[in-house]
Amino acid sequence: MSIGKDLVAASATPLVLAILSEGESYGYAIIKRVEEISEGELQWTDGMVYPVLHRLERAGYVEATWGKSESGRRRKYYRLTKRGTAELADQRRQWQIVTSTLRSTPFHRFQAIPQGV
């Protein structure tokens, strides 16, 4: 994808937490949801999402329970914990600071140059 690795890394946690704040969900659906709300710009792989969910679980930001889809496939449903909700708020604060700092530079005046120079 056309988004740098470190930016993907930085946005992974807040995006997953934000999506789960809409209601409980599971790995595969989160991948689809990210693709949907980014209008196809962000395309996560499963090999990336599951480790993120495991990490969030270890950190106590989410809880998981095994369930089943209507068709019978097993699913691991995740939902935000209280700590996860607090973490989401903190993530938002951090992004505010950084984007606000970037806006203090000529950063926002640079338009993307389509190909070539």
Add this chain to the structure above:
Amino acid sequence: MSIGKDLVAASATPLVLAILSEGESYGYAIIKRVEEISEGELQWTDGMVYPVLHRLERAGYVEATWGKSESGRRRKYYRLTKRGTAELADQRRQWQIVTSTLRSTPFHRFQAIPQGV
């Protein structure tokens, strides 16, 4: 500092490029400038900035020349290259996508200690 490691990582390159787009500068001054425009929220260390500058130089985004301060201390001045300017534009595009995606979620509705749906 209170900003996560991965967010610091993701913002380092665009911030340095944006600062250099204001005019040539050097490591120590960049650290001070970041602290200034973030109003003290971002406090970079020298051990973090110099490797970033070296990486940007290897990537061809910046050029460096040795100079001296008025008082006589040696300084390495960095300035944006054409490729660096293009990279800055691309970084901006990436950040637009990610922040726009985050805004598509309840992310922006979370204030310090939310809940209440």
Add this chain to the structure above:
DNA sequence: CATTATACATACCAGCCCTATGTATTCACA
């Protein structure tokens, strides 16, 4: 009956911030 979509898991690799450490000069101040 084979391919695709769904659904989850993990080992390995590479990249990068962070900390710690080292060198060197200028300036304030006691």
Add this chain to the structure above:
DNA sequence: TGTGAATACATAGGGCTGGTATGTATAATG
């Protein structure tokens, strides 16, 4: 005169994390 702080740059090593590749398994599709 001397001592610490600020200025100024450099790099080695550790730890964390996403990306890739791979494996398992079931349901739907044609």
